[in-house]
Amino acid sequence: MTTLNYDEAVPYYDETRGFRPGVSQRYRDAVRRVAANDSPRALELAIGTGLIGLPFIAAGDDYIGVDVSHGMMQRIAPKLPSSASPSLAQVDITDTLPFAADSFDITHAVRVFHLLHDWRRCISESRRVLKPDGALIIVEMRTPDETASPPPWALVHHKWAEILRGMGIGDDSIRHGNGLTEATLANHIRAIGGRAKIQDLLRYDEFPVSCRTMVERRAKRMFSNDWSLPDRVFTAATRQLQRWLEQDCAFADQAVARRMVFRAVIARF
Ligand SMILES: C[S@@+](CC[C@H](N)C(=O)[O-])C[C@H]1O[C@@H](n2cnc3c(N)ncnc32)[C@H](O)[C@@H]1O
Secondary structure: OOOOOHHHHOOOHHHHHOOOOOHHHHHHHHHHHHOOOOOOOEEEEOOOOOOOOHHHHHOOOOEEEEEOOHHHHOOOHHHOOOOOOOEEEEOOOOOOOOOOOOOEEEEEEEOOHHHOOOHHHHHHHHHHHEEEEEEEEEEEEEOOOOOOOOOOOHHHHHHHHHHHHHOOOOHHHHOOOOOOOHHHHHHHHHHOOOEEEEEEEEEEEOOOEOHHHHHHHHHOOOOHHHOOOOHHHHHHHHHHHHHHHHHOOOOOOOOEOOEEEEEEEEEEO
């Protein structure tokens, strides 16, 4: 079971994690190229508010979305024409999936494996519900060029970590996610008898963000790694971060868009 309750993120999730027009359509095209047939039956693990799944549903694909957060999924239907009726279910994807064996051509999970404790169970369940020629696609957003200099707003996250460390907060509460890498996933898939390849599915540009915007987001507790901080620590750290923005940040209002990539581990069993 995840320790994070995304119901908290519902009001601002789309505003902070949304894509420019066309990005999720291009992702659908990429997924369909991975599938073994022209009309794949697909399961999205952790569909959230539908930022990834909407183009599949709108195109009338045979598509089921599951998520542990009912609140996140409630945001999907209002984005669709009233005639569309998305197939959704509230499911913990690290538990037994409520689907028969050999049901899907594709199972895919975007921006969620880094949050899971029991990601191995999710892989074994995906394997069970996949058809023999099916594929599991696990996607995280990464920077395509590890050597490129980070955008100015990355300073906000560095400063935040420095402030928290100075207040005695351990790295486990500061780090975002479980640190799972594509290599670890691919090695695990091979170790259990599957085939795995790592592939960049598409590149895209995020919306431009400034340090000021990022500080505002931190202050509104929009980052999941802050949800478990004690209120007293969070408030004091926020004050320090705001002081740094006003007094020491040289690029407070310079908005920069980061180039990112949908990096996938594609597994077949
Ligand atoms: C960062 S959001 C990603 C949502 C969507 N895939 C996207 O890319 O916009 C993470 C989602 O994973 C869901 N989630 C986290 N742990 C889960 C679990 N164990 N089972 C099902 N859903 C989970 C959260 O409720 C949230 O909707």
